[in-house]
Amino acid sequence: MNMIANLKTDITPEGPDYETVRKVIELISEDYRDQPSLETISAALNQSPTQLQKTFTRWAGLSPKGFLQAVTLDHAKRLLRQEELPLLETSLEVGLSGPGRLHDLFVTHEAMSPGEWKARGGGLTIRYGFHPSPFGIALVMATDRGLAGLAFADVGQEQPCLEDMTCRWPNAEYIEDSEATQSYATRIFQPGQWSADQPLRVVLIGTDFQVRVWESLLKIPLGRAVTYSDIAQDIGQPTASRAVGAAVGRNPISFVVPCHRALGKNGALTGYHWGLTRKRAMLGWEAGQM
Template sequence: MNTTDSYPFLKITQAIDHLSTHFRDQPSLADLASQVNLSEFHFQRLFTEWAGVSPKKFSQYLTLDYAKQQLRNGAPLADAAYEAGLSGTGRLHDLFVRIEGVTPGQFKQAGAGLSLVYGVFNSPFGAYVLGAITGKLAVIHFLDDAENPPAILTAAWPGITLRHEPAAVQFLADQVFPATGTTRSAEPVPVLLRGSAFQLKVWEALLKIPEGRLASYDQIANAIGQPAASRAVGTAIGSNPVGYLIPCHRVIKKTGLFGGYRWGSSRKQAMLGWEAARVGQRGGVMSDE
């Protein structure tokens, strides 16, 4: 993959780091541009092309007041009836996702001879490795410069055979992050998850959070019928193997603080702001006035 593909996101995350720390100071365009060593004109154009809104408008989506408002509005989590284990097929949010789950023990018994086919692709949030087993998406892991995709994949699925064949999994990458100007396929995205029954319930609950909306750890715990398990919910969310598609980035602290993220807090803020801007343009969150 061409490393220049991630150039816009690298610059955007530098700006987001500064915005998230200094949003109360309302940093100027000149200040933000200087943080990423770009001219004001170039930075404004790059940021707006990526986010769809100006840096000033984007900063509104990173404020504590905005996050609290989203939590008060509440994601429609409680209207779903969850069963232990799997909930089957359904349109769970803006993406079609069909989940199959296996416990570690089940995989150990039936996983001999399986291959994980993978490739490295680019997204609005930087490079990521995508892995699939028998045509089902099993891993989306966003990459930092020093990370090694084969090591990541074997840690997620120990003992499995790896095959680097990007062309064979391109169709899944296109379903998760469609190319600019194209629409997402209506075909379900088949996902194979390896986890406990509790983890599967938590990951399924995440799929009920709509794009541009937020939920707290407590809300997720209530949604799965275990209100006292918010700490365990946080652990399960942190071990989500399929970044972005299963939207663990949409879960924040009940105080309105964004909190940490497996793939970096700046990336989490980028995802939340990017989604809020997209929904805002459709009139669902905040107008771009």
């Protein structure tokens, strides 16, 4: 439990702001029919409209109104439709020089061998730590080869979140070491520190099929989105969209491997392992980074 005490001293204000933002997004997605005004929302959260506006904008880089805009079906469709650039064919190297990726987080990745996957994490040492993030509490997991896991939890839900992750590689050795994971957290959640010069090292641990799907996800730049069938196409199995969905859902490095940029063919968000609210939050937050 002392991990929670540590949170306060870590990067702020991004951590606490998310609680407010989360409630706003939740409220809006439940009552979207009534088009709740800023006043209604702030009253429900027991805050003044101006204060809410301020918190929200600090978090999102967007006004609540702009954020709402960014999370509508219309906008999602727009993200999907920008087909002028060769999207999934774009290699990381090509992306490096592309102006559209200037503000994206750059990643180099390696995949574990099938043998290593079969060992279910055996022989692997994984260090982990909880850190505040713009999307709630982030669980960061790293091997000496690089970032291996990134998960999210709401306050008080750290334990189930940790189990969700450790179950995936049951034979690994786990060491709580938030000092070791801190630099990853800082790097990932501060767009100012995203740079193409020093890409983030990432290790993909999964089945062959899953790894191919995750590699495909890594090619989606900030401000774009693809459908599950696009990905199926990209990995050469055009009819496997449903299996792709399952694989996307098992992505162990959420956010860094941008599974939130995978949408249904009609632009609907369709699902997210760490909660649809978080998926909305990520898409909205990213809209504010562009």
